[in-house]
Amino acid sequence: MGRILEFEKVTKRFGGLLATNDVSFHLEEGEIVFLIGPNGAGKTTVFNLITGFVKPDAGKIRFRGRDITGGEPYEATRLGIGRTFQVVQPLPALTVRENVMLGTFLHHPRRKDAADRADQVLDFMGLRSRADQLASGLPLAHRKLLEVARAIGTGATLLLLDEVMAGLNPREAEEVVGLIRRLQEFGITSVGGVEHIMRIVMSLASRVVVLDQGRKIAEGPPGEVVHDPKVVEAYLGSKFVAGSARP
Amino acid sequence: MTPLVRRWWPTALFFAVITSMPLWIHDGYVLQLIFRVLVFAVLGMAWNFVGGYAGQLSLGHVAYFGIGAYAMTLSVERIGWNPWIGVLLGAVLAALAALIIGSITFRLRGPYFALSTLAAAEIIRVLVQNQDELTHGAVGTNAPLLFKAPDIDAKFFWGVIPLLAAAFALSTWIHNSRFGYRLRAIRENENTAMAVGVNPAVDKLLALLPSAVFTSLAGSIYASYFSFVGPDTVLTIEISVQVALIAMLGGAATVWGPILGSVVLTLTSEIFKTYFEHTHLVVYGLLLIVVVIFLPGGVISLFTRRWSFRRQVGPIGAQQ
Numbered sequence: 109m110g111r112i113l114e115f116e117k118v119t120k121r122f123g124g125l126l127a128t129n130d131v132s133f134h135l136e137e138g139e140i141v142f143l144i145g146p147n148g149a150g151k152t153t154v155f156n157l158i159t160g161f162v163k164p165d166a167g168k169i170r171f172r173g174r175d176i177t178g179g180e181p182y183e184a185t186r187l188g189i190g191r192t193f194q195v196v197q198p199l200p201a202l203t204v205r206e207n208v209m210l211g212t213f214l215h216h217p218r219r220k221d222a223a224d225r226a227d228q229v230l231d232f233m234g235l236r237s238r239a240d241q242l243a244s245g246l247p248l249a250h251r252k253l254l255e256v257a258r259a260i261g262t263g264a265t266l267l268l269l270d271e272v273m274a275g276l277n278p279r280e281a282e283e284v285v286g287l288i289r290r291l292q293e294f295g296i297t298s299v300g301g302v303e304h305i306m307r308i309v310m311s312l313a314s315r316v317v318v319l320d321q322g323r324k325i326a327e328g329p330p331g332e333v334v335h336d337p338k339v340v341e342a343y344l345g346s347k348f349v350a351g352s353a354r355p
Numbered sequence: 356m357t358p359l360v361r362r363w364w365p366t367a368l369f370f371a372v373i374t375s376m377p378l379w380i381h382d383g384y385v386l387q388l389i390f391r392v393l394v395f396a397v398l399g400m401a402w403n404f405v406g407g408y409a410g411q412l413s414l415g416h417v418a419y420f421g422i423g424a425y426a427m428t429l430s431v432e433r434i435g436w437n438p439w440i441g442v443l444l445g446a447v448l449a450a451l452a453a454l455i456i457g458s459i460t461f462r463l464r465g466p467y468f469a470l471s472t473l474a475a476a477e478i479i480r481v482l483v484q485n486q487d488e489l490t491h492g493a494v495g496t497n498a499p500l501l502f503k504a505p506d507i508d509a510k511f512f513w514g515v516i517p518l519l520a521a522a523f524a525l526s527t528w529i530h531n532s533r534f535g536y537r538l539r540a541i542r543e544n545e546n547t548a549m550a551v552g553v554n555p556a557v558d559k560l561l562a563l564l565p566s567a568v569f570t571s572l573a574g575s576i577y578a579s580y581f582s583f584v585g586p587d588t589v590l591t592i593e594i595s596v597q598v599a600l601i602a603m604l605g606g607a608a609t610v611w612g613p614i615l616g617s618v619v620l621t622l623t624s625e626i627f628k629t630y631f632e633h634t635h636l637v638v639y640g641l642l643l644i645v646v647v648i649f650l651p652g653g654v655i656s657l658f659t660r661r662w663s664f665r666r667q668v669g670p671i672g673a674q675q
Contacts, residue, residue, distance in 0.1 A: 161546065181549035191550055199543035202536075210540050213533040214552040222533065262551055 111173075112137050112266055112298045113158065118167030120153055127153040128164070129322040135266070135298050140288070142301040142309045142330075145319035146342065151302040152194055154319070155268050158300075159184045159191050171266070186214065190264025192255040194271045194302070200244030204235060207243050207254055211261025226261060232294065233257045233287065249280045256287075260294050267291060268300045273308050281305065285312055306334070318342070366523070374516055377509035386508050392621045393515045394577050398594075399601035399613025400522040401569035404562045406599055407607035408535055410542025411461070411559060414595050415472030418456065418479045419449040419567040421590035423574030424498065425483060425490060428584045431499040433489065438499040442575040449571030450564055452479075457563040461556060464545075473592065480590040495585020498578040511580045518576065522569050526610045529562075538562055539608065570598075604646055606653030615654050 113135040120128040127150045135141050143151040156162035158169060160181040169177045171187055185191075190211075198207050208226035209219075216222040230236040233253045238246065243254060252272050259267055269288070273281045285308060288299060303309050309316060310330045318326040318333060320342040326333050333339055373393065380386050398420070405411050426445030430436040436444075460471040483490045490496075502510035529535040540548035541555045548555055578584045597620070605616020623642060627635035650656055 159550070161549075180554070181546075182552050182554045185550055185552035193546065193550070197544050197547045199540060199547060201543060202539060206536065210536055210547075210551045210553075213536055217533050219531060219533065258547075258551060 114170040116168040118164045126322045131324045133317045140299045142313040142316045149319040150322040188265040190259035190262045191268040196251045196255045198243035205239040208257045208261045211258040215263045229257045266298045267296045396614045396617035397522045397573045398598045401566045402598045403602045404566040408538035409562045412469045413472045415476035417594040418476040419570035420574035422449045423571030424578030424584045424589040427575040428498045445571045446568045449567040453563045453567035457560045461559045484586045498584045501579040606655030612655045
């Protein structure tokens with residue numbers, strides 16, 4: 109056990125907007141931590157900072173004790189940080205298997221090995237029957253799963269899931285929850301998530317970090333955080349407190 | 356048939372047929388026409404590494420073509436080298452030029468990249484045009500012969516086949532290798548590519564290097580065959596455009612596409628020149644429009660729909 113990710117006093121400015129304002133949090137090995145907060149709170153920016161798509165103006169980011177502040181996205185991937193994108197970006201001209209192979213090629217240089225590994229991941233994700241289909245023909249729910257499969261395929265140990273449940277129906281979302289719980293099978297020890305569906309967050313997260321307008325306003329087990337008055341005010345609205353008896 | 360035979364018999368047949376052509380085609384004009392088809396097939400395949408697989412629409416490949424042509428010519432004329440050493444020098448210089456041009460132009464994306472490659476090629480053309488003492492300027496000069504009489508047509512024809520085979524082998528390797536998939540990832544979405552561990556800047560350069568070298572080699576042979584180098588013949592934008600069209604028309608990001616594209620484009624332009632005289636460019640343009648609209652995957656998609664190497668298709672719409 110140990111801290112797999114440390115996000116320390118990180119600030120990111122876009123022009124006059126403080127997208128991330130002196131935010132600190134960490135992820136322990138084996139933990140599932142969700143970032144929540146209203147739209148524009150800076151959740152995706154935090155993921156972009158961790159994976160190097162956005163460079164911080166101040167602060168430190170460490171992965172397994174190693175300073176990765178300001179690194180490049182492909183470096184983050186090679187170190188073992190996998191991610192999905194909020195707007196799903198499968199490569200439409202490639203088949204489902206080939207999309208996952210883009211990930212598995214990272215540690216399996218030979219085509220055959222990469223394909224075998226991709227099939228294992230597709231089996232896990234329940235997409236194996238779609239393997240030879242072009243990614244452009246997949247319905248949204250499957251494209252979301254494909255996005256996750258590709259990230260798993262990179263051999264990541266930390267997986268960052270950016271709103272993978274959005275747009276899924278409750279049954280599909282339930283399936284994905286089941287898959288996330290079983291990610292250790294693929295060597296993924298820790299998961300960071302951004303999600304709007306509170307029911308999912310409550311059932312999966314060991315901790316949540318609440319962001320509002322670029323600041324961290326609360327952190328803790330989901331059951332406690334949802335009762336925090338600051339959180340209620342900023343994000344959930346008073347209705348949720350009344351209904352929180354059935355999370 | 357064993358899988359190996361099943362997979363490679365079309366390739367073996369193709370190379371056997373073209374290699375035998377000088378033995379049974381005795382019409383010099385026809386042989387010259389097919390020679391041009393083969394040279395442009397090499398150029399199309401070389402362009403395809405960068406423009407097809409990596410989706411970087413270069414409009415400046417004539418720069419490497421011209422470097423090959425001029426390096427061979429000038430190393431004979433100015434240094435007194437054997438022309439074949441000049442061919443190698445051209446390949447080395449083209450690789451160097453690719454490193455420089457690539458590291459500048461690959462910072463740009465989409466149309467900006469295309470325009471910057473066009474500008475880079477124009478800079479080289481203007482440089483050559485203004486170095487009269489070294490290059491004979493705008494007038495140009497005679498290029499040395501790589502093959503001597505007799506049977507010079509057949510020798511040139513056979514000279515280009517190893518180049519074609521090498522380009523074909525590299526295309527096949529790229530098509531099926533991890534490197535090829537990285538290039539496709541870059542073409543489709545650079546963010547996704549980086550998220551699977553691809554460094555786009557490095558991989559684009561790695562695709563451009565062999566592309567430039569093959570283009571330079573083809574440029575040397577082409578210039579030698581037509582015995583002439585001049586800024587308006589071996590450094591003209593038209594060649595850049597034609598090479599890109601060949602790959603896209605035939606089928607970008609496919610192994611056979613550029614070969615097919617070269618056959619279709621070179622032959623049709625020749626036929627139209629004969630039958631439509633001054634309006635041949637109009638007909639040629641119309642043909643291109645028709646193919647782009649009705650066969651966005653290139654001419655190869657006519658075949659691959661029915662045949663089993665279906666998966667070699669990468670739609671042209673995937674270009675940025």
